[in-house]
Amino acid sequence: MTRVELARLLNRHRPADATADDHLDAALRIAQRLGMTPLHDQVLALRDARRHSRAPLLTAREEQVASMVADGLSNRQIASRLHLSERTVENHVTHILAKLGFDSRARVAAWFTARQREN
Numbered sequence: 001m002t003r004v005e006l007a008r009l010l011n012r013h014r015p016a017d018a019t020a021d022d023h024l025d026a027a028l029r030i031a032q033r034l035g036m037t038p039l040h041d042q043v044l045a046l047r048d049a050r051r052h053s054r055a056p057l058l059t060a061r062e063e064q065v066a067s068m069v070a071d072g073l074s075n076r077q078i079a080s081r082l083h084l085s086e087r088t089v090e091n092h093v094t095h096i097l098a099k100l101g102f103d104s105r106a107r108v109a110a111w112f113t114a115r116q117r118e119n
Contacts, residue, residue: 001027001039003023003026003027004024004027004042004043004046006020006023007020007023007024007027007046008020008046011050018111018114020050021047021050024043024046024047024050025047027039027043028040028043028047031043057099057100062092062095065089065092065093065096066096066108066111066112067112068081068082069093069096069105069108069109069112070109070112070113072109075089075090076089093105093108
């Protein structure tokens with residue numbers, strides 16, 4: 001039940017954070033192992049709601065920049081490809097990190113790649 005509540009809190013404050021999914025998956029395994037059918041059903045409902053209610057967090061341009069971050073490009077390379085200043089790309093990356101609640105470009109790359117696999 002603690003993991004479910006942690007997932008709810010994370011979902012409310014950092015919707016894109018994959019940690020909430022990790023907590024829900026762990027809660028699901030525990031509920032299955034212990035035969036807690038009501039908790040199991042509650043976790044499934046929360047997980048499905050979380051997956052279906054995710055509004056697009058990033059703007060179209062931020063999505064574009066995130067995809068290039070996932071490809072391992074530097075800010076300078078992204079700026080060159082998108083015909084933007086390096087500072088503008090830096091701002092986009094900063095906004096992406098803040099919106100997703102991440103602290104590194106590697107996390108953005110992992111998030112973007114996982115999202116591509118889901119779709």
